[in-house]
Amino acid sequence: MLLLSLLLFLIFLVPVRLNGANIDYGGRVEVFYRGTWGKICRDKWDLDDVKVVCNQLGFKGALAEFVGADVKNENIPVLMSNVSCTGGESELASCKRSDGEYDCQDDEGAQALCEPSKFAG
Numbered sequence: 521m522l523l524l525s526l527l528l529f530l531i532f533l534v535p536v537r538l539n540g541a542n543i544d545y546g547g548r549v550e551v552f553y554r555g556t557w558g559k560i561c562r563d564k565w566d567l568d569d570v571k572v573v574c575n576q577l578g579f580k581g582a583l584a585e586f587v588g589a590d591v592k593n594e595n596i597p598v599l600m601s602n603v604s605c606t607g608g609e610s611e612l613a614s615c616k617r618s619d620g621e622y623d624c625q626d627d628e629g630a631q632a633l634c635e636p637s638k639f640a641g
């Protein structure tokens with residue numbers, strides 16, 4: 521029973537990280553999904569989705585759905601599209617979405633700018 525729970529946890533957990541920018545509280549949103557790291561299609565990406573990402577990463581809140589600074593756009597696959605969070609979910613995996621690059625018009629990669637718990641320096 522414990523093993524089964526662990527297995528289900530590993531299947532449904534979708535780790536999230538921010539990458540490509542020079543700050544640790546913002547960047548391109550990357551998800552570890554089906555065995556690989558990838559990005560999220562920017563179609564339908566908005567602040568409610570960012571809230572969930574920032575919350576999952578333990579930040580105080582969400583500031584914007586883009587970073588504004590240069591974000592290195594690495595050539596990694598689009599693993600999710602049409603992410604539709606309400607903003608109250610505790611993790612991105614709970615949000616409605618399409619898997620893969622579903623009719624993606626803007627594949628530059630969804631970004632997030634979170635509110636750091638305190639500004640460094």
Ligand SMILES: [Ca+2]
Pocket residue numbers: 564565566568569602603604605
């Ligand atoms: Ca959305």
